[in-house]
Amino acid sequence: MTRPEVLRWHRRLRERYTPPAGITLSVILPCSARKPYSLSRSHTSFQECIRRGARGRSSLVHEVILTSPLGLVPRELEGVYPASSYDVPVTGHWSHEEKETAVGLLKDYLAKAGTKVLAHVDGAYREICSLLGVPMTRGNLLSQEGLRELEEGVRAGLEGGGGTEARRERALEDLRRVADFQFGLGAGEYIVPHGASMKGGRVYLEGRQVAAVRKDGLLALTLEGARLLLPCGRYTARLNFKPEMRNVFAAGIEAADGDIRPEDEVIALYKGEVVGVGRALLNGEEMARSRKGLALALRHRA
Numbered sequence: 540m541t542r543p544e545v546l547r548w549h550r551r552l553r554e555r556y557t558p559p560a561g562i563t564l565s566v567i568l569p570c571s572a573r574k575p576y577s578l579s580r581s582h583t584s585f586q587e588c589i590r591r592g593a594r595g596r597s598s599l600v601h602e603v604i605l606t607s608p609l610g611l612v613p614r615e616l617e618g619v620y621p622a623s624s625y626d627v628p629v630t631g632h633w634s635h636e637e638k639e640t641a642v643g644l645l646k647d648y649l650a651k652a653g654t655k656v657l658a659h660v661d662g663a664y665r666e667i668c669s670l671l672g673v674p675m676t677r678g679n680l681l682s683q684e685g686l687r688e689l690e691e692g693v694r695a696g697l698e699g700g701g702g703t704e705a706r707r708e709r710a711l712e713d714l715r716r717v718a719d720f721q722f723g724l725g726a727g728e729y730i731v732p733h734g735a736s737m738k739g740g741r742v743y744l745e746g747r748q749v750a751a752v753r754k755d756g757l758l759a760l761t762l763e764g765a766r767l768l769l770p771c772g773r774y775t776a777r778l779n780f781k782p783e784m785r786n787v788f789a790a791g792i793e794a795a796d797g798d799i800r801p802e803d804e805v806i807a808l809y810k811g812e813v814v815g816v817g818r819a820l821l822n823g824e825e826m827a828r829s830r831k832g833l834a835l836a837l838r839h840r841a
Contacts, residue, residue: 540608540636544621548609552644555724556613558652559712561705562601564696565649566689567658567668569680570606574624575617581681585659588686592693598709599697603648605664607637610644615713616720618756633663641667649673657692659685710737714758718750721757721804722773729767730758758804762839765806765816774799775806776826776835781814782807785837789821789829799823805835814841 558565566589571579577586590597602614612622633641645667649656658668658675668675676692678685714737715727722730735744740752742764749764760768769775776795778787787807799805800822807815817837819826826834 540640542608545608548621549640549644551720552611553647555719556616556648556651556716557719557724558601558613558648558654559615559709559716561599561709561712562652563599563654563698564693565601565603565652565654565656566693567645567656567660567664567673568602568604569660569662569664570604570612572626574622574626576604576612577614577617584681584686585689588690589693592690593697594694596697596705598705600693601652601654603645605641605645605660605667607633607641610637610640611648613648613716615716616756619717619720620755623756633667638663638667642670645673646671655696655698657689657696659689659692707737711735711742714742714752717756718758722768723771723798726768726771726773729771730760730764732767759838760804760806760816762813762816762841765813765839769806769808769813774804775808776819776823778807778809778814781809782837782840785817785840786833787815787817787835787837789826789832789834792826792834795823795826797823799826807835807837812841815839 568585571581573579576582589600593600604612606612609622616622656673658673660668661680665675676685676688678688711731715731718727718730730750731742735742741748742750747763748761749767750758750760753759774796777793778791779793780791799819801819803819805819806813815837816839817835820836821834
């Protein structure tokens with residue numbers, strides 16, 4: 540519960556995350572042993588029931604997963620570390636701290652979402668949902684009766700239209716939420732602006748690629764994507780030279796964003812212009828303070 544990765548997850552959900560625009564129903568589900576959850580047998584069944592209940596309007600449904608120690612995992616973030624790979628012993632009993640964290644994060648989510656809500660959970664999850672007055676299904680989760688109740692609950696709770704265009708826009712909305720989580724609130728509107736399109740895990744704007752989905756669920760930027768994000772003023776490193784190689788050493792860095800951590804996407808700047816984008820090997824404070832050692836591995840150079 541006190542590991543830095545877990546505490547950072549909690550903080551980013553509160554400070555950087557907002558549910559996708561346009562949803563009208565939030566469905567709360569339990570976690571699974573297999574990660575990402577959508578690959579598990581239980582979540583495959585849940586998602587199939589939700590699709591049937593939505594009847595072509597699944598873009599209006601948002602799924603969130605209750606879990607410990609992360610508290611809450613929105614479906615679009617299930618592939619992001621540490622949600623994609625954590626493993627803890629399951630005792631069936633939640634501590635007071637675990638429940639308190641989950642209740643706090645779920646309450647924050649529901650206030651932001653402002654949607655109808657339905658929980659398809661059991662065990663300690665039901666206690667957490669009941670504390671917030673969340674309507675719940677009653678049957679055994681994976682029984683025919685329980686799955687049918689989930690399907691009917693989704694059908695009854697949905698409002699509004701759907702269709703292919705709505706599904707396409709929802710995919711882009713999910714990417715905006717990932718970008719916000721990765722780079723800070725509001726970043727998604729810069730990297731995935733209206734008018735953007737997605738094909739094969741890549742994001743395009745006016746025919747030019749701006750980003751791609753990494754294996755860890757986060758976004759890798761192109762130079763064009765870095766220029767789009769630049770007005771946010773985040774995740775930048777100011778250099779005292781224009782790089783001619785992909786490796787940037789700490790001695791060449793004048794200043795760096797304090798939010799940068801190893802493996803983060805970083806925009807390299809020289810005289811205010813984007814000259815590269817790549818992966819951090821040090822945190823922002825170390826980049827600015829150190830006088831030796833490799834600091835950035837650039838993927839693209841201008």
